[in-house]
Amino acid sequence: MGRGRASASDHAENRRRGRSLAGAARRLGYSQPAVSQQLAALERLVGARLVERRAGGREVALTQAGRLALLHSEAMLARAQAADAELRALEDGSAGILRLGTIPSVGARLVPQVLRRFARHWPDVVVELAEHDDDAVLLEQIEAGNLDLTFALLPLAGGPFEAAEVLQDGYILAVAADSALATVGRKVSLKQLAKLPLIVCTQSSAPEALLRAHGIAAQIRYRIESNETVAGLAAAGLGAALVPRLAIDPGRDDLVRLELVTELPPRLVGIVWHQDRHQTEAARQLVELASEVGATI
Incomplete structure:
Protein backbone atom coordinates (compact mmCIF):
# COMPACT_ATOMS: atom_id res chain seq x y z
CA MET A 1 0.00 0.00 0.00
CA GLY A 93 -12.72 -2.38 -19.66
CA SER A 94 -10.27 -5.26 -19.27
CA ALA A 95 -12.87 -7.27 -17.31
CA GLY A 96 -16.62 -7.36 -16.85
CA ILE A 97 -19.52 -7.79 -19.26
CA LEU A 98 -19.93 -6.41 -22.77
CA ARG A 99 -23.51 -6.58 -24.10
CA LEU A 100 -23.75 -7.04 -27.86
CA GLY A 101 -26.84 -7.09 -30.06
CA THR A 102 -27.07 -8.76 -33.47
CA ILE A 103 -29.45 -9.60 -36.26
CA PRO A 104 -29.67 -13.26 -37.37
CA SER A 105 -27.64 -13.26 -40.59
CA VAL A 106 -24.83 -11.30 -38.95
CA GLY A 107 -25.09 -13.48 -35.86
CA ALA A 108 -24.57 -16.64 -37.89
CA ARG A 109 -21.71 -15.56 -40.15
CA LEU A 110 -19.88 -12.58 -38.66
CA VAL A 111 -20.30 -12.67 -34.87
CA PRO A 112 -18.63 -16.06 -34.18
CA GLN A 113 -15.43 -14.97 -35.91
CA VAL A 114 -15.44 -11.60 -34.15
CA LEU A 115 -15.93 -13.15 -30.72
CA ARG A 116 -13.21 -15.74 -31.28
CA ARG A 117 -10.68 -13.02 -32.04
CA PHE A 118 -11.99 -10.82 -29.24
CA ALA A 119 -11.54 -13.58 -26.65
CA ARG A 120 -7.84 -13.81 -27.48
CA HIS A 121 -7.34 -10.15 -26.57
CA TRP A 122 -9.87 -9.84 -23.72
CA PRO A 123 -10.16 -13.22 -21.98
CA ASP A 124 -11.70 -11.68 -18.84
CA VAL A 125 -14.50 -9.85 -20.66
CA VAL A 126 -17.74 -11.82 -20.97
CA VAL A 127 -19.77 -10.95 -24.09
CA GLU A 128 -23.51 -11.32 -23.62
CA LEU A 129 -25.41 -11.69 -26.92
CA ALA A 130 -28.92 -10.49 -27.68
CA GLU A 131 -30.42 -11.41 -31.07
CA HIS A 132 -33.51 -9.95 -32.72
CA ASP A 133 -34.91 -10.01 -36.26
CA ASP A 134 -35.62 -6.27 -36.11
CA ASP A 135 -32.58 -4.05 -35.60
CA ALA A 136 -34.89 -1.21 -34.53
CA VAL A 137 -35.55 -3.18 -31.34
CA LEU A 138 -31.80 -3.53 -30.76
CA LEU A 139 -31.29 0.20 -31.26
CA GLU A 140 -33.97 0.86 -28.64
CA GLN A 141 -31.95 -1.32 -26.29
CA ILE A 142 -28.83 0.74 -27.01
CA GLU A 143 -30.73 3.94 -26.24
CA ALA A 144 -32.15 2.45 -23.03
CA GLY A 145 -28.69 1.39 -21.87
CA ASN A 146 -29.43 -2.34 -22.03
CA LEU A 147 -26.84 -2.96 -24.77
CA ASP A 148 -23.35 -1.53 -25.25
CA LEU A 149 -23.03 -2.30 -28.96
CA THR A 150 -25.26 -3.72 -31.66
CA PHE A 151 -25.05 -4.69 -35.30
CA ALA A 152 -27.65 -2.87 -37.39
CA LEU A 153 -28.40 -1.89 -40.96
CA LEU A 154 -27.17 1.47 -42.23
CA PRO A 155 -28.01 4.24 -42.67
CA LEU A 156 -29.69 4.73 -39.32
CA ALA A 157 -32.98 6.57 -39.23
CA GLY A 158 -31.79 8.83 -36.42
CA GLY A 159 -31.22 8.83 -32.70
CA PRO A 160 -28.31 9.35 -30.27
CA PHE A 161 -26.06 6.88 -32.06
CA GLU A 162 -22.65 6.58 -33.64
CA ALA A 163 -21.84 3.80 -36.07
CA ALA A 164 -19.00 2.24 -38.02
CA GLU A 165 -19.58 0.39 -41.29
CA VAL A 166 -18.60 -3.26 -40.99
CA LEU A 167 -19.37 -4.69 -44.43
CA GLN A 168 -21.34 -4.33 -47.64
CA ASP A 169 -23.60 -7.33 -48.03
CA GLY A 170 -24.51 -7.77 -51.70
CA TYR A 171 -27.67 -9.51 -52.93
CA ILE A 172 -27.63 -12.90 -54.62
CA LEU A 173 -30.23 -15.29 -56.01
CA ALA A 174 -30.34 -18.65 -54.25
CA VAL A 175 -32.03 -21.48 -56.17
CA ALA A 176 -32.47 -25.21 -55.63
CA ALA A 177 -29.42 -27.21 -56.68
CA ASP A 178 -31.47 -29.25 -59.13
CA SER A 179 -33.19 -26.27 -60.78
CA ALA A 180 -32.67 -25.27 -64.42
CA LEU A 181 -31.00 -22.00 -63.42
CA ALA A 182 -28.51 -23.84 -61.21
CA THR A 183 -27.37 -26.09 -64.03
CA VAL A 184 -26.83 -23.15 -66.40
CA GLY A 185 -24.74 -21.32 -63.78
CA ARG A 186 -24.82 -17.91 -65.48
CA LYS A 187 -25.67 -14.54 -64.02
CA VAL A 188 -29.40 -13.87 -63.89
CA SER A 189 -30.83 -10.96 -65.87
CA LEU A 190 -33.66 -8.71 -64.71
CA LYS A 191 -35.94 -10.19 -67.38
CA GLN A 192 -35.32 -13.67 -66.02
CA LEU A 193 -35.83 -12.38 -62.50
CA ALA A 194 -39.21 -10.93 -63.44
CA LYS A 195 -40.45 -14.39 -64.44
CA LEU A 196 -39.40 -16.14 -61.26
CA PRO A 197 -41.51 -16.64 -58.13
CA LEU A 198 -39.40 -14.89 -55.52
CA ILE A 199 -38.80 -15.44 -51.83
CA VAL A 200 -37.65 -12.30 -50.00
CA CYS A 201 -36.85 -11.23 -46.46
CA THR A 202 -39.37 -8.98 -44.78
CA GLN A 203 -36.52 -6.82 -43.45
CA SER A 204 -35.69 -5.28 -46.83
CA SER A 205 -37.67 -3.85 -49.76
CA ALA A 206 -34.54 -3.32 -51.89
CA PRO A 207 -35.25 -6.16 -54.38
CA GLU A 208 -38.73 -4.89 -55.19
CA ALA A 209 -37.48 -1.29 -55.40
CA LEU A 210 -34.84 -2.25 -57.98
CA LEU A 211 -37.30 -4.18 -60.13
CA ARG A 212 -39.82 -1.32 -60.00
CA ALA A 213 -37.10 1.13 -61.02
CA HIS A 214 -36.64 -0.98 -64.17
CA GLY A 215 -40.35 -1.21 -64.85
CA ILE A 216 -40.62 -4.81 -63.71
CA ALA A 217 -43.33 -6.09 -61.37
CA ALA A 218 -41.77 -8.65 -59.04
CA GLN A 219 -43.60 -11.92 -58.43
CA ILE A 220 -43.23 -12.21 -54.68
CA ARG A 221 -44.43 -15.62 -53.54
CA TYR A 222 -43.21 -15.53 -49.91
CA ARG A 223 -42.11 -12.81 -47.52
CA ILE A 224 -40.25 -14.44 -44.65
CA GLU A 225 -38.47 -13.21 -41.53
CA SER A 226 -36.31 -16.26 -40.86
CA ASN A 227 -33.26 -16.78 -43.07
CA GLU A 228 -33.44 -20.53 -42.46
CA THR A 229 -37.03 -20.64 -43.69
CA VAL A 230 -36.10 -18.61 -46.77
CA ALA A 231 -33.29 -21.06 -47.55
CA GLY A 232 -35.46 -24.09 -46.90
CA LEU A 233 -38.23 -22.89 -49.23
CA ALA A 234 -35.70 -22.13 -51.99
CA ALA A 235 -33.99 -25.52 -51.54
CA ALA A 236 -37.38 -27.22 -51.92
CA GLY A 237 -37.86 -25.52 -55.30
CA LEU A 238 -40.73 -23.32 -54.11
CA GLY A 239 -39.16 -20.15 -55.43
CA ALA A 240 -35.88 -18.32 -55.89
CA ALA A 241 -34.55 -16.51 -52.82
CA LEU A 242 -33.46 -12.94 -53.55
CA VAL A 243 -31.54 -12.21 -50.38
CA PRO A 244 -28.35 -10.66 -48.96
CA ARG A 245 -25.31 -12.92 -49.28
CA LEU A 246 -25.00 -13.39 -45.52
CA ALA A 247 -28.51 -14.80 -45.32
CA ILE A 248 -27.48 -18.07 -47.03
CA ASP A 249 -24.99 -20.47 -45.52
CA PRO A 250 -22.34 -21.05 -48.23
CA GLY A 251 -21.87 -24.60 -46.95
CA ARG A 252 -25.34 -25.75 -48.06
CA ASP A 253 -25.16 -28.20 -50.97
CA ASP A 254 -28.90 -28.07 -51.71
CA LEU A 255 -28.69 -24.45 -52.88
CA VAL A 256 -26.76 -22.70 -55.62
CA ARG A 257 -25.97 -19.00 -55.27
CA LEU A 258 -26.19 -17.00 -58.49
CA GLU A 259 -25.03 -13.45 -59.20
CA LEU A 260 -27.26 -10.85 -60.87
CA VAL A 261 -26.40 -9.11 -64.13
CA THR A 262 -27.70 -5.85 -62.65
CA GLU A 263 -26.49 -5.66 -59.08
CA LEU A 264 -28.73 -4.49 -56.29
CA PRO A 265 -27.35 -1.82 -53.96
CA PRO A 266 -25.72 -3.82 -51.17
CA ARG A 267 -27.10 -3.98 -47.68
CA LEU A 268 -24.83 -1.96 -45.39
CA VAL A 269 -24.12 -3.57 -42.03
CA GLY A 270 -22.72 -1.45 -39.23
CA ILE A 271 -21.95 -1.67 -35.54
CA VAL A 272 -23.62 0.96 -33.39
CA TRP A 273 -23.14 2.49 -29.94
CA HIS A 274 -24.63 5.37 -27.93
CA GLN A 275 -22.87 8.62 -28.72
CA ASP A 276 -23.16 10.02 -25.18
CA ARG A 277 -21.91 7.03 -23.20
CA HIS A 278 -18.37 6.08 -22.25
CA GLN A 279 -16.98 3.35 -24.45
CA THR A 280 -14.44 1.02 -22.87
CA GLU A 281 -11.24 0.02 -24.59
CA ALA A 282 -12.65 -3.50 -24.94
CA ALA A 283 -15.73 -2.15 -26.73
CA ARG A 284 -13.58 -0.05 -29.04
CA GLN A 285 -11.50 -3.06 -29.97
CA LEU A 286 -14.58 -5.16 -30.66
CA VAL A 287 -15.68 -2.47 -33.13
CA GLU A 288 -12.27 -2.66 -34.83
CA LEU A 289 -12.35 -6.45 -34.95
CA ALA A 290 -15.84 -6.41 -36.47
CA SER A 291 -14.58 -4.20 -39.30
CA GLU A 292 -11.53 -6.43 -39.82
CA VAL A 293 -13.63 -9.60 -40.00
CA GLY A 294 -16.24 -7.90 -42.18
CA ALA A 295 -13.56 -7.05 -44.74
CA THR A 296 -12.79 -10.76 -45.15
CA ILE A 297 -16.37 -11.93 -45.79
Missing part, protein backbone atom coordinates in the same frame (compact mmCIF):
# COMPACT_ATOMS: atom_id res chain seq x y z
CA GLY A 2 1.13 3.56 -0.68
CA ARG A 3 1.59 6.22 1.94
CA GLY A 4 -1.70 7.54 3.31
CA ARG A 5 -3.51 4.24 2.83
CA ALA A 6 -1.93 2.11 5.54
CA SER A 7 -4.49 0.53 7.86
CA ALA A 8 -4.31 -0.19 11.56
CA SER A 9 -3.84 -3.87 10.71
CA ASP A 10 -0.72 -2.86 8.75
CA HIS A 11 0.60 -1.26 11.89
CA ALA A 12 -0.15 -4.38 13.93
CA GLU A 13 1.65 -6.53 11.37
CA ASN A 14 4.65 -4.25 11.39
CA ARG A 15 4.76 -4.36 15.17
CA ARG A 16 4.66 -8.13 15.07
CA ARG A 17 7.62 -8.13 12.72
CA GLY A 18 9.57 -5.24 14.22
CA ARG A 19 8.71 -5.62 17.90
CA SER A 20 8.73 -1.83 18.39
CA LEU A 21 6.45 1.11 17.69
CA ALA A 22 9.32 3.16 16.36
CA GLY A 23 10.42 0.43 13.96
CA ALA A 24 6.88 -0.08 12.69
CA ALA A 25 6.48 3.67 12.17
CA ARG A 26 9.72 3.89 10.16
CA ARG A 27 8.71 1.05 7.83
CA LEU A 28 5.28 2.59 7.23
CA GLY A 29 6.64 6.10 6.77
CA TYR A 30 4.61 7.49 9.67
CA SER A 31 5.48 9.16 12.95
CA GLN A 32 5.28 7.04 16.07
CA PRO A 33 2.39 9.10 17.53
CA ALA A 34 0.37 8.57 14.34
CA VAL A 35 0.92 4.82 14.58
CA SER A 36 -0.14 4.84 18.23
CA GLN A 37 -3.32 6.78 17.38
CA GLN A 38 -4.34 4.35 14.67
CA LEU A 39 -3.63 1.41 16.94
CA ALA A 40 -5.81 2.95 19.65
CA ALA A 41 -8.59 3.48 17.11
CA LEU A 42 -8.42 -0.16 16.07
CA GLU A 43 -8.53 -1.32 19.70
CA ARG A 44 -11.63 0.80 20.29
CA LEU A 45 -13.22 -0.67 17.16
CA VAL A 46 -12.67 -4.31 18.16
CA GLY A 47 -13.18 -3.70 21.86
CA ALA A 48 -10.00 -5.44 22.97
CA ARG A 49 -6.36 -4.69 23.68
CA LEU A 50 -4.27 -5.81 20.72
CA VAL A 51 -0.71 -5.14 21.85
CA GLU A 52 1.06 -4.96 25.19
CA ARG A 53 4.22 -3.08 26.04
CA ARG A 54 7.04 -5.04 27.51
CA ALA A 55 9.48 -3.97 30.20
CA GLY A 56 11.09 -0.65 29.35
CA GLY A 57 8.25 0.31 27.00
CA ARG A 58 10.34 0.10 23.82
CA GLU A 59 9.19 -3.34 22.65
CA VAL A 60 5.61 -4.44 22.10
CA ALA A 61 3.99 -7.84 21.52
CA LEU A 62 0.63 -8.91 20.18
CA THR A 63 -1.95 -10.13 22.66
CA GLN A 64 -4.05 -13.17 21.90
CA ALA A 65 -6.76 -10.82 20.60
CA GLY A 66 -4.11 -9.06 18.50
CA ARG A 67 -2.96 -12.30 16.91
CA LEU A 68 -6.57 -13.21 16.09
CA ALA A 69 -7.24 -9.75 14.63
CA LEU A 70 -4.06 -9.96 12.55
CA LEU A 71 -5.07 -13.35 11.17
CA HIS A 72 -8.40 -11.97 9.94
CA SER A 73 -6.94 -8.67 8.77
CA GLU A 74 -4.51 -10.44 6.44
CA ALA A 75 -7.41 -12.24 4.78
CA MET A 76 -9.42 -9.01 4.62
CA LEU A 77 -6.49 -7.13 3.12
CA ALA A 78 -6.01 -9.78 0.44
CA ARG A 79 -9.70 -9.60 -0.47
CA ALA A 80 -9.62 -5.79 -0.52
CA GLN A 81 -6.62 -5.83 -2.85
CA ALA A 82 -8.34 -8.36 -5.11
CA ALA A 83 -11.50 -6.22 -5.16
CA ASP A 84 -9.43 -3.14 -5.99
CA ALA A 85 -7.79 -4.94 -8.91
CA GLU A 86 -11.14 -6.20 -10.22
CA LEU A 87 -12.73 -2.75 -9.94
CA ARG A 88 -9.82 -1.17 -11.79
CA ALA A 89 -10.14 -3.82 -14.50
CA LEU A 90 -13.86 -3.15 -14.74
CA GLU A 91 -13.23 0.59 -15.03
CA ASP A 92 -10.69 0.29 -17.84
Whole structure:
Protein backbone atom coordinates (compact mmCIF):
# COMPACT_ATOMS: atom_id res chain seq x y z
CA MET A 1 0.00 0.00 0.00
CA GLY A 2 1.13 3.56 -0.68
CA ARG A 3 1.59 6.22 1.94
CA GLY A 4 -1.70 7.54 3.31
CA ARG A 5 -3.51 4.24 2.83
CA ALA A 6 -1.93 2.11 5.54
CA SER A 7 -4.49 0.53 7.86
CA ALA A 8 -4.31 -0.19 11.56
CA SER A 9 -3.84 -3.87 10.71
CA ASP A 10 -0.72 -2.86 8.75
CA HIS A 11 0.60 -1.26 11.89
CA ALA A 12 -0.15 -4.38 13.93
CA GLU A 13 1.65 -6.53 11.37
CA ASN A 14 4.65 -4.25 11.39
CA ARG A 15 4.76 -4.36 15.17
CA ARG A 16 4.66 -8.13 15.07
CA ARG A 17 7.62 -8.13 12.72
CA GLY A 18 9.57 -5.24 14.22
CA ARG A 19 8.71 -5.62 17.90
CA SER A 20 8.73 -1.83 18.39
CA LEU A 21 6.45 1.11 17.69
CA ALA A 22 9.32 3.16 16.36
CA GLY A 23 10.42 0.43 13.96
CA ALA A 24 6.88 -0.08 12.69
CA ALA A 25 6.48 3.67 12.17
CA ARG A 26 9.72 3.89 10.16
CA ARG A 27 8.71 1.05 7.83
CA LEU A 28 5.28 2.59 7.23
CA GLY A 29 6.64 6.10 6.77
CA TYR A 30 4.61 7.49 9.67
CA SER A 31 5.48 9.16 12.95
CA GLN A 32 5.28 7.04 16.07
CA PRO A 33 2.39 9.10 17.53
CA ALA A 34 0.37 8.57 14.34
CA VAL A 35 0.92 4.82 14.58
CA SER A 36 -0.14 4.84 18.23
CA GLN A 37 -3.32 6.78 17.38
CA GLN A 38 -4.34 4.35 14.67
CA LEU A 39 -3.63 1.41 16.94
CA ALA A 40 -5.81 2.95 19.65
CA ALA A 41 -8.59 3.48 17.11
CA LEU A 42 -8.42 -0.16 16.07
CA GLU A 43 -8.53 -1.32 19.70
CA ARG A 44 -11.63 0.80 20.29
CA LEU A 45 -13.22 -0.67 17.16
CA VAL A 46 -12.67 -4.31 18.16
CA GLY A 47 -13.18 -3.70 21.86
CA ALA A 48 -10.00 -5.44 22.97
CA ARG A 49 -6.36 -4.69 23.68
CA LEU A 50 -4.27 -5.81 20.72
CA VAL A 51 -0.71 -5.14 21.85
CA GLU A 52 1.06 -4.96 25.19
CA ARG A 53 4.22 -3.08 26.04
CA ARG A 54 7.04 -5.04 27.51
CA ALA A 55 9.48 -3.97 30.20
CA GLY A 56 11.09 -0.65 29.35
CA GLY A 57 8.25 0.31 27.00
CA ARG A 58 10.34 0.10 23.82
CA GLU A 59 9.19 -3.34 22.65
CA VAL A 60 5.61 -4.44 22.10
CA ALA A 61 3.99 -7.84 21.52
CA LEU A 62 0.63 -8.91 20.18
CA THR A 63 -1.95 -10.13 22.66
CA GLN A 64 -4.05 -13.17 21.90
CA ALA A 65 -6.76 -10.82 20.60
CA GLY A 66 -4.11 -9.06 18.50
CA ARG A 67 -2.96 -12.30 16.91
CA LEU A 68 -6.57 -13.21 16.09
CA ALA A 69 -7.24 -9.75 14.63
CA LEU A 70 -4.06 -9.96 12.55
CA LEU A 71 -5.07 -13.35 11.17
CA HIS A 72 -8.40 -11.97 9.94
CA SER A 73 -6.94 -8.67 8.77
CA GLU A 74 -4.51 -10.44 6.44
CA ALA A 75 -7.41 -12.24 4.78
CA MET A 76 -9.42 -9.01 4.62
CA LEU A 77 -6.49 -7.13 3.12
CA ALA A 78 -6.01 -9.78 0.44
CA ARG A 79 -9.70 -9.60 -0.47
CA ALA A 80 -9.62 -5.79 -0.52
CA GLN A 81 -6.62 -5.83 -2.85
CA ALA A 82 -8.34 -8.36 -5.11
CA ALA A 83 -11.50 -6.22 -5.16
CA ASP A 84 -9.43 -3.14 -5.99
CA ALA A 85 -7.79 -4.94 -8.91
CA GLU A 86 -11.14 -6.20 -10.22
CA LEU A 87 -12.73 -2.75 -9.94
CA ARG A 88 -9.82 -1.17 -11.79
CA ALA A 89 -10.14 -3.82 -14.50
CA LEU A 90 -13.86 -3.15 -14.74
CA GLU A 91 -13.23 0.59 -15.03
CA ASP A 92 -10.69 0.29 -17.84
CA GLY A 93 -12.72 -2.38 -19.66
CA SER A 94 -10.27 -5.26 -19.27
CA ALA A 95 -12.87 -7.27 -17.31
CA GLY A 96 -16.62 -7.36 -16.85
CA ILE A 97 -19.52 -7.79 -19.26
CA LEU A 98 -19.93 -6.41 -22.77
CA ARG A 99 -23.51 -6.58 -24.10
CA LEU A 100 -23.75 -7.04 -27.86
CA GLY A 101 -26.84 -7.09 -30.06
CA THR A 102 -27.07 -8.76 -33.47
CA ILE A 103 -29.45 -9.60 -36.26
CA PRO A 104 -29.67 -13.26 -37.37
CA SER A 105 -27.64 -13.26 -40.59
CA VAL A 106 -24.83 -11.30 -38.95
CA GLY A 107 -25.09 -13.48 -35.86
CA ALA A 108 -24.57 -16.64 -37.89
CA ARG A 109 -21.71 -15.56 -40.15
CA LEU A 110 -19.88 -12.58 -38.66
CA VAL A 111 -20.30 -12.67 -34.87
CA PRO A 112 -18.63 -16.06 -34.18
CA GLN A 113 -15.43 -14.97 -35.91
CA VAL A 114 -15.44 -11.60 -34.15
CA LEU A 115 -15.93 -13.15 -30.72
CA ARG A 116 -13.21 -15.74 -31.28
CA ARG A 117 -10.68 -13.02 -32.04
CA PHE A 118 -11.99 -10.82 -29.24
CA ALA A 119 -11.54 -13.58 -26.65
CA ARG A 120 -7.84 -13.81 -27.48
CA HIS A 121 -7.34 -10.15 -26.57
CA TRP A 122 -9.87 -9.84 -23.72
CA PRO A 123 -10.16 -13.22 -21.98
CA ASP A 124 -11.70 -11.68 -18.84
CA VAL A 125 -14.50 -9.85 -20.66
CA VAL A 126 -17.74 -11.82 -20.97
CA VAL A 127 -19.77 -10.95 -24.09
CA GLU A 128 -23.51 -11.32 -23.62
CA LEU A 129 -25.41 -11.69 -26.92
CA ALA A 130 -28.92 -10.49 -27.68
CA GLU A 131 -30.42 -11.41 -31.07
CA HIS A 132 -33.51 -9.95 -32.72
CA ASP A 133 -34.91 -10.01 -36.26
CA ASP A 134 -35.62 -6.27 -36.11
CA ASP A 135 -32.58 -4.05 -35.60
CA ALA A 136 -34.89 -1.21 -34.53
CA VAL A 137 -35.55 -3.18 -31.34
CA LEU A 138 -31.80 -3.53 -30.76
CA LEU A 139 -31.29 0.20 -31.26
CA GLU A 140 -33.97 0.86 -28.64
CA GLN A 141 -31.95 -1.32 -26.29
CA ILE A 142 -28.83 0.74 -27.01
CA GLU A 143 -30.73 3.94 -26.24
CA ALA A 144 -32.15 2.45 -23.03
CA GLY A 145 -28.69 1.39 -21.87
CA ASN A 146 -29.43 -2.34 -22.03
CA LEU A 147 -26.84 -2.96 -24.77
CA ASP A 148 -23.35 -1.53 -25.25
CA LEU A 149 -23.03 -2.30 -28.96
CA THR A 150 -25.26 -3.72 -31.66
CA PHE A 151 -25.05 -4.69 -35.30
CA ALA A 152 -27.65 -2.87 -37.39
CA LEU A 153 -28.40 -1.89 -40.96
CA LEU A 154 -27.17 1.47 -42.23
CA PRO A 155 -28.01 4.24 -42.67
CA LEU A 156 -29.69 4.73 -39.32
CA ALA A 157 -32.98 6.57 -39.23
CA GLY A 158 -31.79 8.83 -36.42
CA GLY A 159 -31.22 8.83 -32.70
CA PRO A 160 -28.31 9.35 -30.27
CA PHE A 161 -26.06 6.88 -32.06
CA GLU A 162 -22.65 6.58 -33.64
CA ALA A 163 -21.84 3.80 -36.07
CA ALA A 164 -19.00 2.24 -38.02
CA GLU A 165 -19.58 0.39 -41.29
CA VAL A 166 -18.60 -3.26 -40.99
CA LEU A 167 -19.37 -4.69 -44.43
CA GLN A 168 -21.34 -4.33 -47.64
CA ASP A 169 -23.60 -7.33 -48.03
CA GLY A 170 -24.51 -7.77 -51.70
CA TYR A 171 -27.67 -9.51 -52.93
CA ILE A 172 -27.63 -12.90 -54.62
CA LEU A 173 -30.23 -15.29 -56.01
CA ALA A 174 -30.34 -18.65 -54.25
CA VAL A 175 -32.03 -21.48 -56.17
CA ALA A 176 -32.47 -25.21 -55.63
CA ALA A 177 -29.42 -27.21 -56.68
CA ASP A 178 -31.47 -29.25 -59.13
CA SER A 179 -33.19 -26.27 -60.78
CA ALA A 180 -32.67 -25.27 -64.42
CA LEU A 181 -31.00 -22.00 -63.42
CA ALA A 182 -28.51 -23.84 -61.21
CA THR A 183 -27.37 -26.09 -64.03
CA VAL A 184 -26.83 -23.15 -66.40
CA GLY A 185 -24.74 -21.32 -63.78
CA ARG A 186 -24.82 -17.91 -65.48
CA LYS A 187 -25.67 -14.54 -64.02
CA VAL A 188 -29.40 -13.87 -63.89
CA SER A 189 -30.83 -10.96 -65.87
CA LEU A 190 -33.66 -8.71 -64.71
CA LYS A 191 -35.94 -10.19 -67.38
CA GLN A 192 -35.32 -13.67 -66.02
CA LEU A 193 -35.83 -12.38 -62.50
CA ALA A 194 -39.21 -10.93 -63.44
CA LYS A 195 -40.45 -14.39 -64.44
CA LEU A 196 -39.40 -16.14 -61.26
CA PRO A 197 -41.51 -16.64 -58.13
CA LEU A 198 -39.40 -14.89 -55.52
CA ILE A 199 -38.80 -15.44 -51.83
CA VAL A 200 -37.65 -12.30 -50.00
CA CYS A 201 -36.85 -11.23 -46.46
CA THR A 202 -39.37 -8.98 -44.78
CA GLN A 203 -36.52 -6.82 -43.45
CA SER A 204 -35.69 -5.28 -46.83
CA SER A 205 -37.67 -3.85 -49.76
CA ALA A 206 -34.54 -3.32 -51.89
CA PRO A 207 -35.25 -6.16 -54.38
CA GLU A 208 -38.73 -4.89 -55.19
CA ALA A 209 -37.48 -1.29 -55.40
CA LEU A 210 -34.84 -2.25 -57.98
CA LEU A 211 -37.30 -4.18 -60.13
CA ARG A 212 -39.82 -1.32 -60.00
CA ALA A 213 -37.10 1.13 -61.02
CA HIS A 214 -36.64 -0.98 -64.17
CA GLY A 215 -40.35 -1.21 -64.85
CA ILE A 216 -40.62 -4.81 -63.71
CA ALA A 217 -43.33 -6.09 -61.37
CA ALA A 218 -41.77 -8.65 -59.04
CA GLN A 219 -43.60 -11.92 -58.43
CA ILE A 220 -43.23 -12.21 -54.68
CA ARG A 221 -44.43 -15.62 -53.54
CA TYR A 222 -43.21 -15.53 -49.91
CA ARG A 223 -42.11 -12.81 -47.52
CA ILE A 224 -40.25 -14.44 -44.65
CA GLU A 225 -38.47 -13.21 -41.53
CA SER A 226 -36.31 -16.26 -40.86
CA ASN A 227 -33.26 -16.78 -43.07
CA GLU A 228 -33.44 -20.53 -42.46
CA THR A 229 -37.03 -20.64 -43.69
CA VAL A 230 -36.10 -18.61 -46.77
CA ALA A 231 -33.29 -21.06 -47.55
CA GLY A 232 -35.46 -24.09 -46.90
CA LEU A 233 -38.23 -22.89 -49.23
CA ALA A 234 -35.70 -22.13 -51.99
CA ALA A 235 -33.99 -25.52 -51.54
CA ALA A 236 -37.38 -27.22 -51.92
CA GLY A 237 -37.86 -25.52 -55.30
CA LEU A 238 -40.73 -23.32 -54.11
CA GLY A 239 -39.16 -20.15 -55.43
CA ALA A 240 -35.88 -18.32 -55.89
CA ALA A 241 -34.55 -16.51 -52.82
CA LEU A 242 -33.46 -12.94 -53.55
CA VAL A 243 -31.54 -12.21 -50.38
CA PRO A 244 -28.35 -10.66 -48.96
CA ARG A 245 -25.31 -12.92 -49.28
CA LEU A 246 -25.00 -13.39 -45.52
CA ALA A 247 -28.51 -14.80 -45.32
CA ILE A 248 -27.48 -18.07 -47.03
CA ASP A 249 -24.99 -20.47 -45.52
CA PRO A 250 -22.34 -21.05 -48.23
CA GLY A 251 -21.87 -24.60 -46.95
CA ARG A 252 -25.34 -25.75 -48.06
CA ASP A 253 -25.16 -28.20 -50.97
CA ASP A 254 -28.90 -28.07 -51.71
CA LEU A 255 -28.69 -24.45 -52.88
CA VAL A 256 -26.76 -22.70 -55.62
CA ARG A 257 -25.97 -19.00 -55.27
CA LEU A 258 -26.19 -17.00 -58.49
CA GLU A 259 -25.03 -13.45 -59.20
CA LEU A 260 -27.26 -10.85 -60.87
CA VAL A 261 -26.40 -9.11 -64.13
CA THR A 262 -27.70 -5.85 -62.65
CA GLU A 263 -26.49 -5.66 -59.08
CA LEU A 264 -28.73 -4.49 -56.29
CA PRO A 265 -27.35 -1.82 -53.96
CA PRO A 266 -25.72 -3.82 -51.17
CA ARG A 267 -27.10 -3.98 -47.68
CA LEU A 268 -24.83 -1.96 -45.39
CA VAL A 269 -24.12 -3.57 -42.03
CA GLY A 270 -22.72 -1.45 -39.23
CA ILE A 271 -21.95 -1.67 -35.54
CA VAL A 272 -23.62 0.96 -33.39
CA TRP A 273 -23.14 2.49 -29.94
CA HIS A 274 -24.63 5.37 -27.93
CA GLN A 275 -22.87 8.62 -28.72
CA ASP A 276 -23.16 10.02 -25.18
CA ARG A 277 -21.91 7.03 -23.20
CA HIS A 278 -18.37 6.08 -22.25
CA GLN A 279 -16.98 3.35 -24.45
CA THR A 280 -14.44 1.02 -22.87
CA GLU A 281 -11.24 0.02 -24.59
CA ALA A 282 -12.65 -3.50 -24.94
CA ALA A 283 -15.73 -2.15 -26.73
CA ARG A 284 -13.58 -0.05 -29.04
CA GLN A 285 -11.50 -3.06 -29.97
CA LEU A 286 -14.58 -5.16 -30.66
CA VAL A 287 -15.68 -2.47 -33.13
CA GLU A 288 -12.27 -2.66 -34.83
CA LEU A 289 -12.35 -6.45 -34.95
CA ALA A 290 -15.84 -6.41 -36.47
CA SER A 291 -14.58 -4.20 -39.30
CA GLU A 292 -11.53 -6.43 -39.82
CA VAL A 293 -13.63 -9.60 -40.00
CA GLY A 294 -16.24 -7.90 -42.18
CA ALA A 295 -13.56 -7.05 -44.74
CA THR A 296 -12.79 -10.76 -45.15
CA ILE A 297 -16.37 -11.93 -45.79
